[in-house]
Amino acid sequence: MKHKSTIRIVATVWSLLMGGLVVAQDQASSGTDPHFLDRLMTQIIIALGAIVVIMAFYTIVRLFTLVTRMQELEYLKQQGVDVSKYLEEKEKHSWWDRFMKSMTKAVPVEREEEVMFDHEYDGIRELDNSLPPWWVALFYVTIIFGVVYMSYYHFLGYGPSSEEEFRMEVEQAEKAVAAYKAQMGATIDETNVTLLTDEQELSIGQSIFEANCAACHLPDGSGQIGPNLTDEFWIHGCSIGDVFHIISEGVPAKGMISWKTQLRPQDIQRVASYILTELAGTNKEGKAPEGEKCQPQAMEESEVAGDEVGMN
Numbered sequence: 001m002k003h004k005s006t007i008r009i010v011a012t013v014w015s016l017l018m019g020g021l022v023v024a025q026d027q028a029s030s031g032t033d034p035h036f037l038d039r040l041m042t043q044i045i046i047a048l049g050a051i052v053v054i055m056a057f058y059t060i061v062r063l064f065t066l067v068t069r070m071q072e073l074e075y076l077k078q079q080g081v082d083v084s085k086y087l088e089e090k091e092k093h094s095w096w097d098r099f100m101k102s103m104t105k106a107v108p109v110e111r112e113e114e115v116m117f118d119h120e121y122d123g124i125r126e127l128d129n130s131l132p133p134w135w136v137a138l139f140y141v142t143i144i145f146g147v148v149y150m151s152y153y154h155f156l157g158y159g160p161s162s163e164e165e166f167r168m169e170v171e172q173a174e175k176a177v178a179a180y181k182a183q184m185g186a187t188i189d190e191t192n193v194t195l196l197t198d199e200q201e202l203s204i205g206q207s208i209f210e211a212n213c214a215a216c217h218l219p220d221g222s223g224q225i226g227p228n229l230t231d232e233f234w235i236h237g238c239s240i241g242d243v244f245h246i247i248s249e250g251v252p253a254k255g256m257i258s259w260k261t262q263l264r265p266q267d268i269q270r271v272a273s274y275i276l277t278e279l280a281g282t283n284k285e286g287k288a289p290e291g292e293k294c295q296p297q298a299m300e301e302s303e304v305a306g307d308e309v310g311m312n
């Protein structure tokens with residue numbers, strides 16, 4: 001009889017747990033949320049941990065209350081008060097005490113001799129109190145949860161391993177980074193950058209060049225600290241990818257900083273396009289040529305277009 005309440009509690013928790021797992025499995029299999037079941041298991045673990053902490057706190061409070069009560073009863077005995085009558089009057093209309101008594105099956109202090117063992121150590125006697133039903137129920141719940149957890153993750157193989165969870169999280173992070181880059185235009189690099197010819201884009205590139213690059217290359221690109229950008233000689237190549245890479249990564253050995261932390265990829269593309277379409281080939285008098293002779297793509301396209309016009 002004394003374990004009926006415990007069995008009912010365990011059965012209820014088991015039903016809720018199994019129902020939650022079934023719902024989670026349905027959501028995971030349907031593809032609506034493949035990680036729902038993993039989060040559910042984590043939340044169950046957190047909930048059980050919270051229950052353990054709460055029960056431990058309750059136990060400490062209960063023990064403190066019992067110690068205080070024993071001291072109170074000892075004081076009343078010294079004062080000649082009938083302790084049994086005092087307790088009966090005190091607990092007669094206390095629903096909270098009756099509830100706690102049913103939950104803990106605690107034996108009143110004045111009846112401790114009924115559950116006291118015969119042996120003693122250094123004057124200390126041991127009581128044969130029953131374990132509180134909530135404690136027993138919690139113990140059974142942890143066992144059941146352990147079986148379900150081991151079966152789900154290790155025996156049946158439904159749950160992902162730690163390595164699989166790590167890979168899934170990395171995959172999600174990579175997708176989030178890719179989406180962010182796509183939104184910010186950060187997918188542009190030296191391997192896929194294209195030469196811009198739109199006047200508005202080139203105008204933006206000119207503004208960025210004059211604000212950030214003119215200090216070393218001069219506003220007309222004829223070069224000062226940095227090389228001349230208007231002649232036919234280029235140190236690191238003259239394709240749009242080459243110029244994009246140099247602006248993005250910089251040339252620390254020559255004192256040119258990397259601009260990728262200060263300019264967005266779209267802006268670097270605009271600056272590179274402005275240099276190749278508006279400055280390259282203008283042959284402004286300035287710094288002496290450096291590097292190897294190279295003809296930018298923009299100049300090649302303009303020459304082809306000019307030839308076609310002449311032929312027409």
